[in-house]
Amino acid sequence: MRLLLALAAMAFGGAPPASALTVRESALAGTSGGYYGSDTVALVPILGGAYQFAARARVFRYRDAFPGTQEEYSAAVRRELFHVSVRGRVGTAPPNAQRAAYHLARGGLLFTFYGLTLGPEDAESAGGVWEAEGPAPAPESFDAAWVTSLGVVYTNTNHHIEADDGIMVVVQNTWQFELRETWRERTSLALMGGGNRYNNVLEHGVKTVYLNQIDYPGGGMAVRGWPNNYAGVSLRQGLWGGFSVSGGWTRLSLLDGQLESLAGGELEWRPGGGWFAAAGWFHRHRRRVETRGAGSLSLAYSW
Amino acid sequence: MRHFPALVVAGVLPLFAAGTARAQAQAQHGSYNLQPTAVTGSTRYTGLAGAVAAYPDDYSAVFVNPAGLGGMAGTGFDFGSDSNNIDNFVVDTDAPGNRALNDPISFTFYGLRYISRDGWGVGAAYQEPYKIDGVYQGGRRVRFKSGFRIAPTADVIDLEVKHKVYTVAGGVSFLDGRLAAGLALNYGQVKESFVFTPSSPANPPAELEGTEDAFSADAGLLARPWSWLQAGLVYKMRQDFRFSDSKYALPPAFRAPVRTARVPDRATAGLAWLPHRRFRLAVQSTFNRKMGDAYIVGSVLGPGGAALVDSVAAGQHGTFDGRWGAEYVPFDASDLTVKLWAGGYYEDTGIQGGYRRYHKTAGFNVAPWFLSLSMAVDDSELYNNFSVGLGVDVLQAATRAAKALGWRLPL
Numbered sequence: 096m097r098l099l100l101a102l103a104a105m106a107f108g109g110a111p112p113a114s115a116l117t118v119r120e121s122a123l124a125g126t127s128g129g130y131y132g133s134d135t136v137a138l139v140p141i142l143g144g145a146y147q148f149a150a151r152a153r154v155f156r157y158r159d160a161f162p163g164t165q166e167e168y169s170a171a172v173r174r175e176l177f178h179v180s181v182r183g184r185v186g187t188a189p190p191n192a193q194r195a196a197y198h199l200a201r202g203g204l205l206f207t208f209y210g211l212t213l214g215p216e217d218a219e220s221a222g223g224v225w226e227a228e229g230p231a232p233a234p235e236s237f238d239a240a241w242v243t244s245l246g247v248v249y250t251n252t253n254h255h256i257e258a259d260d261g262i263m264v265v266v267q268n269t270w271q272f273e274l275r276e277t278w279r280e281r282t283s284l285a286l287m288g289g290g291n292r293y294n295n296v297l298e299h300g301v302k303t304v305y306l307n308q309i310d311y312p313g314g315g316m317a318v319r320g321w322p323n324n325y326a327g328v329s330l331r332q333g334l335w336g337g338f339s340v341s342g343g344w345t346r347l348s349l350l351d352g353q354l355e356s357l358a359g360g361e362l363e364w365r366p367g368g369g370w371f372a373a374a375g376w377f378h379r380h381r382r383r384v385e386t387r388g389a390g391s392l393s394l395a396y397s398w
Numbered sequence: 399m400r401h402f403p404a405l406v407v408a409g410v411l412p413l414f415a416a417g418t419a420r421a422q423a424q425a426q427h428g429s430y431n432l433q434p435t436a437v438t439g440s441t442r443y444t445g446l447a448g449a450v451a452a453y454p455d456d457y458s459a460v461f462v463n464p465a466g467l468g469g470m471a472g473t474g475f476d477f478g479s480d481s482n483n484i485d486n487f488v489v490d491t492d493a494p495g496n497r498a499l500n501d502p503i504s505f506t507f508y509g510l511r512y513i514s515r516d517g518w519g520v521g522a523a524y525q526e527p528y529k530i531d532g533v534y535q536g537g538r539r540v541r542f543k544s545g546f547r548i549a550p551t552a553d554v555i556d557l558e559v560k561h562k563v564y565t566v567a568g569g570v571s572f573l574d575g576r577l578a579a580g581l582a583l584n585y586g587q588v589k590e591s592f593v594f595t596p597s598s599p600a601n602p603p604a605e606l607e608g609t610e611d612a613f614s615a616d617a618g619l620l621a622r623p624w625s626w627l628q629a630g631l632v633y634k635m636r637q638d639f640r641f642s643d644s645k646y647a648l649p650p651a652f653r654a655p656v657r658t659a660r661v662p663d664r665a666t667a668g669l670a671w672l673p674h675r676r677f678r679l680a681v682q683s684t685f686n687r688k689m690g691d692a693y694i695v696g697s698v699l700g701p702g703g704a705a706l707v708d709s710v711a712a713g714q715h716g717t718f719d720g721r722w723g724a725e726y727v728p729f730d731a732s733d734l735t736v737k738l739w740a741g742g743y744y745e746d747t748g749i750q751g752g753y754r755r756y757h758k759t760a761g762f763n764v765a766p767w768f769l770s771l772s773m774a775v776d777d778s779e780l781y782n783n784f785s786v787g788l789g790v791d792v793l794q795a796a797t798r799a800a801k802a803l804g805w806r807l808p809l
Binding site for chain 1: 483731733769
């Protein structure tokens with residue numbers, strides 16, 4: 096239930112698909128049989144990639160933790176400008192056995208530096224998003240040897256939690272920051288971090304639920320509890336023959352003082368003809384509490 | 399429920415009033431000051447330490463200096479929304495470096511301005527510049543040789559104070575944009591609510607709630623004698639929200655849990671040095687008129703003179719503050735503008751001789767497309783104010799939409 100590429104496209108960036116429509120389906124299954132998930136993403140670029148719309152359905156189930164499933168449906172838009180990319184997302188999750196509904200709104204910015212020059216996220220789209228006087232810079236004029244990107248994402252999630260005296264609204268304000276360095280479009284390393292602020296003090300008695308609306312590097316499975324802050328690293332390496340590997344690790348601290356470690360990676364393959372396939376492994380570990388692992392398979396096709 | 403008996407006093411005191419151990423217990427009925435002596439406002443205002451009277455370049459011109467609507471500090475049609483989240487620590491007033499339980503306070507500001515290129519503009523804003531809403535554990539004042547201490551009790555106090563201000567303003571410039579004048583009208587509301595639940599049957603329960611309102615006006619001027627210098631002058635009229643004892647009475651055992659709230663008269667003068675279109679440096683001073691007996695919100699005397707929360711009343715003398723702010727625009731293009739802010743100011747609470755501390759402020763604004771995101775922090779020895787702002791450049795959004803549709807805007 097997670098794919099670095101889909102996340103990159105939806106949350107932090109990633110080259111827009113040149114095709115008219117891309118559909119991606121990912122499935123995740125836990126080795127212990129308790130966890131199942133799926134992630135379906137459809138991407139549609141318009142106006143030469145200046146806008147990109149996305150629809151996404153995320154489902155997961157901890158069969159040994161709560162009955163039923165957790166579902167989240169969201170829609171996103173990305174507007175690429177010459178000096179910055181702007182993205183937004185709204186989503187909703189219907190009630191389930193562990194909580195009432197939640198709604199989320201997300202906004203983000205991504206700045207891309209080619210050397211020391213600020214430019215578009217996708218150099219190929221420079222001509223389509225150029226606004227200043229004179230001719231647009233040619234894509235090859237951007238120095239792609241070292242590309243630095245800075246990203247910030249804010250997510251406001253309105254959780255409705257069943258409490259002793261009725262429904263309690265917990266507003267989770269999540270800030271995420273990313274610094275990514277990419278070398279010759281082949282090797283990419285990102286440092287990430289972020290934190291949460293809540294609208295009120297979450298004293299004991301507030302129900303703990305599984306959350307998966309925030310994307311963490313290497314975070315394939317849902318996290319149990321209310322996140323406090325995190326730091327993570329993400330790596331991507333292009334190989335040969337259309338293969339590449341990507342991986343991530345996150346150290347996540349929770350409000351109850353617990354620490355969670357998330358790690359995962361995928362082997363990706365682009366054989367051509369619009370196809371994409373990936374296989375991965377994700378791991379979630381909470382010291383002296385539980386450890387879970389899950390494998391993932393993904394398939395995407397672009398028309 | 400918060401567990402520090404002195405939370406209301408110790409928490410509010412550093413922010414709005416004194417933070418001094420010299421405050422004396424008194425039983426007279428005064429008014430309290432709703433006007434923070436620290437910087438609260440839009441994110442640009444926070445990042446520039448409030449030194450914006452001479453160059454009020456956002457919707458906060460509506461309540462900072464309405465002359466800014468005359469076109470001498472930016473034009474356009476934009477909407478802004480800012481929130482201030484203050485990590486307001488309970489402090490030991492004898493040792494201000496000691497911080498404990500964080501009792502955050504939030505303020506919100508919204509505004510809209512339209513400034514034409516012909517030298518006139520209008521705006522409207524909504525502020526919640528003072529808000530306290532919490533449930534507190536009761537306390538009893540105990541005298542020690544070294545002073546007073548608060549001993550916790552099992553009493554419960556539910557306290558809420560909310561100040562709302564609605565403002566409309568207009569401005570116009572003259573003399574080829576070298577002089578501008580503006581006027582703002584404010585309608586303010588203060589809601590006070592106090593519920594006391596005693597732990598002992600010997601004390602009576604009490605409940606009180608009321609809302610009072612007031613009108614006031616602000617007047618502002620901007621002058622640009624040279625292209626590189628701009629001066630601002632603002633007078634803000636006081637507002638009194640009269641919560642009289644006769645209208646809001648509790649059993650005789652209680653003394654004045656709900657008191658008159660006041661925003662005092664203020665006068666501000668500022669200068670902005672404009673050596674380059676991408677850099678501004680401003681200095682400013684505000685005179686806050688004296689308040690007489692300024693009670694601290696939540697200071698309540700209970701039956702037998704026992705302090706339910708605390709009982710602090712303190713004269714607040716008139717103060718001059720000094721502040722500076724610098725704005726730098728490192729990047730300015732049609733699809734992205736970046737601004738950096740830094741500033742500082744001396745806060746003088748004016749309570750019983752004054753309590754002064756220096757604040758350092760910093761922030762930035764990123765305006766991609768037709769959107770705007772700002773963040774700023776005001777850091778002092780007792781607390782931090784984190785400000786976040788979101789805005790929309792309505793004119794640019796409309797222009798972009800019209801261009802995409804092939805229309806021509808009349809603006």
